[in-house]
Each structure stands twice: as structure tokens, then as C-alpha cells.
Amino acid sequence: MPKDHRKIILVCSDCLSRNYSLTKGNLTQKERLEVKKYCSTCNRHTLHKESR
Template identity: 70%
Template sequence: MGANSRKAILVCEICLSRNYSQTKSTLTQKERLVVKKFCSSCNQHTTHKETR
């Protein structure tokens, strides 16, 4: 990770399990990440949001 990036943990909106982590640029992205990903607990594609 560079000086201007940080690790973002993604949590499923349905079951609240923390499934994924991504690096996020702090210079270009000011809002929280919102990504549609597969949740192995729900066994379906759901919306995942970044936690703080």
C-alpha cells in the first residue's frame, strides 16, 4: 500500500459478515465504497459497504 491508500473492509448489508478487503485511495475517493459482491454466508450477490 502506498502513502495515499488504506485498507477498506467490506461488510454484507444482509448478514453483516465481513467478507472482503480492498485498498482504497484516500486522495480520489472521499465516500465509502459500495460494491455488489458474492456473500458466501447468504449464498447470493449482495451489496457490500465499507466499514470505518
């Protein structure tokens, strides 16, 4: 993995389960990531936010 990328975890906003892991550029994206993804615990598409 390049030095200018870091691994992030996406957390479901409803049930708070940690479902997805991604890499994100440190220099290009300063704000936290929010994406609608499928949550297997909720069995529906919910908003997933980047955890700290």
C-alpha cells in the same frame, strides 16, 4: 502499500459478515464504497458497504 492508500473492509448489508478487504485511495475517493459482491454466508449476491 503507498502512503496515499488505506485498507478497507467490505461488510455484507444483509448478514453483516466481513467478506472482502481492498485498498482505496485517500485523496481520490472521499465517499464510502458500495459494491454488489457474492456473500458466502448468504449464498447470493448482495450489496457490500465499506465499514469504518
